[in-house]
Amino acid sequence: xxxxxxxxxxxxxxxxxxxxxxxxxxxxxxxxxxxxxxxxxxxxxxxxxxxxxxxxxxxxxxxxxxxxxxxxxxxxxxxxxxxxxxxxxxxxxxxxxxxxxxxxxxxxxxxxxxxxxxxxxxxxxxxxxxxxxxxxxxxxxxxxxxxxxxxxxxxxxxxxxxxxxxxxxxxxxxxxxxxxxxxxxxxxxxxxxxxxxxxxxxxxxxxxxxxxxxxxxxxxxxxxxxxxxxxxxxxxxxxxxxxxxxxxxxxxxxxxxxxxxxxxxxxxxxxxxxxxxxxxxxxxxxxxxxxxxxxxxxxxxxxxxxxxxxxxxxxxxxxxxxxxxxxxxxxxxxxxxxxxxxx
Ligand code: UD1
Numbered sequence: 553x554x555x556x557x558x559x560x561x562x563x564x565x566x567x568x569x570x571x572x573x574x575x576x577x578x579x580x581x582x583x584x585x586x587x588x589x590x591x592x593x594x595x596x597x598x599x600x601x602x603x604x605x606x607x608x609x610x611x612x613x614x615x616x617x618x619x620x621x622x623x624x625x626x627x628x629x630x631x632x633x634x635x636x637x638x639x640x641x642x643x644x645x646x647x648x649x650x651x652x653x654x655x656x657x658x659x660x661x662x663x664x665x666x667x668x669x670x671x672x673x674x675x676x677x678x679x680x681x682x683x684x685x686x687x688x689x690x691x692x693x694x695x696x697x698x699x700x701x702x703x704x705x706x707x708x709x710x711x712x713x714x715x716x717x718x719x720x721x722x723x724x725x726x727x728x729x730x731x732x733x734x735x736x737x738x739x740x741x742x743x744x745x746x747x748x749x750x751x752x753x754x755x756x757x758x759x760x761x762x763x764x765x766x767x768x769x770x771x772x773x774x775x776x777x778x779x780x781x782x783x784x785x786x787x788x789x790x791x792x793x794x795x796x797x798x799x800x801x802x803x804x805x806x807x808x809x810x811x812x813x814x815x816x817x818x819x820x821x822x823x824x825x826x827x828x829x830x831x832x833x834x835x836x837x838x839x840x841x842x843x844x845x846x847x848x849x850x851x852x853x854x855x856x857x858x859x860x861x862x863x864x865x866x867x868x869x870x871x872x873x874x875x876x877x878x879x880x881x882x883x884x885x886x887x888x889x890x891x892x893x894x895x
Contacts, residue, residue, distance in 0.1 A: 554805055555579040555627040557670075559612050559657065560634030561605070562589035564745045565676065565734055567597060568794035569632060571743070574601040576798045581606040581625050583618075584635065588748055596742035612657040615664075622668040630801045631661055632674040636706070639752055640680075640851065643703035654706035655713070662717050665724050672725040672804030674797055677711055679732045679786070679817070679856055680704040688784075688823060689859035692730070692815050700851050711815075718812050725812050727800040732786035732819035732858050734793050736878035737885035744885030745790075746894070754826065755787075759886035762839045765895060769841055771826050773848035778855055782826035786819035786857035789873035789881075793818055796869045803867070819858025820871040829875075836876035837883045 556573055560566040561582030567589075570580050574597070582594070582605050591607075598604040606625075610617040612635045622628060636654045637643065643650040661673060681704070682690050683697025699705035714726045735755045737744030750766075751757040761769040774781035796818050803809055824832070830841050864870050889895050 553577045553579060554629035555581060555625060556801060557621070557625070557628045557631045558582050558634065559631065559661070560584055560636065562586065562591070562593040562607075563634055565731075565790060565793060566632075566634035567593045567743045568738060568790045569634070569797045570597050570605050571600050571738065572791070572794040572798045573801070574603045574605065576802075578798075578801070579627070581608065581621070581628065583608045583610050583612060583621060585609065585611040589746065593743055599742050600738060600740050612660060613653060615660050618660050618664055622664055626668070628668065628670055630672050630674070630805050631665065631670055632797055632801060633658065633661060634676050636676065638703065640701045640703045641752055643701050647702040650702045650706055655709060658710050658713060662713070662722070666722055670724055672727070672801070673714070674800045674804070675710060675714060675726060675728045677707045677728050677730045678704070679730050679819070679858065681708050681711065681730060682856060684853050685856055688855055689821055689857050690817065691859045692817055692862055715813055725804045726814075727804060728813065728815045729796060729800060730815065730817050731793060732788050732817070732856070734790045735787045736789045736791070736873070736881040738791060739881055741881070741884040741888040744882070744888075746889070754829070755882050758830065758833060758841055759882050760895070761843070762833070762837070762841050762883065763886050763890060767842065769830070769843040770846040771830075771843055772846060772852060774827070774845045775848075776854045778825055780825050780827045783852055784823040784825050784855035784857060786822060787824055787829065787875060787878065788819050788871050789878040792871040792873050796863065796867060799867045799869050814866075816863040816867060817858040817860055818863060818871075819860050821858055821860050822875075823855060823857035824875065832875050833879040833883070836879040839883065
């Protein structure tokens, strides 16, 4: 089977995608600088799939590292690019880091694809490109709003770069996937999300509170124009999300579409509030999450959820996990981290 280069493949979504790729029969080589992950993730992938993916420790912003990788692996046919910095708040403090990491990585990959005979690249984009949408659920035709953070801007600029490069006649295709809010862990609890330091995202903060690492979860605002006043998001199971990448890669490599660029929303189609999510977690696991309402977090969107109909129809993909199962998987992963003494 064809070999796929997974940049950022030891990260959260990357590692789950490597599992699905290997289970679908693809050979994988991962490149990751381990800036927000660690080598043990590769052991987890091997325990789940029985196959140890090839791994190169390196930084994709370094052209020489990437050139050597393509020379060492002349059989790479597709790329899934997860290598990026992804913390919204940090991007406000360190814009140069974000622009350099996220954009140079993409430019280097696009530059090397043609000469190395790579047929396509799947790009990790985000619902953040829609900003505060005029209507929900959001389709792919919704207008792109001005980004409110350097992180969000890197996603918008990256989509434009890919479009410009392909329109200029590049000999490859791209599938751009706009994720809503990825959550949960592999059902085996061998891999999951492992944020550095104090988590900024809801689910890792919630599970760390439930297990007692954090005292209390702050719910950022209960005065939004939503039924219970807390923000609404579309929480998508990370394994469901990973499976969409395998379909996207196959679609490009097997030329199943005439289009050279395709864009898909990946979400469940269900909007869930922060308070509802806490309830689902508590009911699914039987574990209480101490929480309090605090003020709004700067930059938060009030409500956003996907219309995934286009992905459902064209990719034949659908998010199938229940939110309760997803919450149980996140909890099982947190318990596993404790068992291993990680945290
Ligand atoms: C943000 C980005 C998204 C990015 C994702 C992952 C925007 C608009 N969205 O999503 O593009 O891919 O981060 O880094 O930039 N919440 C709490 N308490 C907490 C943490 C979060 O109440 O301690 C609430 C937030 O207010 C929000 C929801 O939980 O309503 C989800 O927050 P979070 O997990 O941080 O993701 P987003 O901000 O939606």
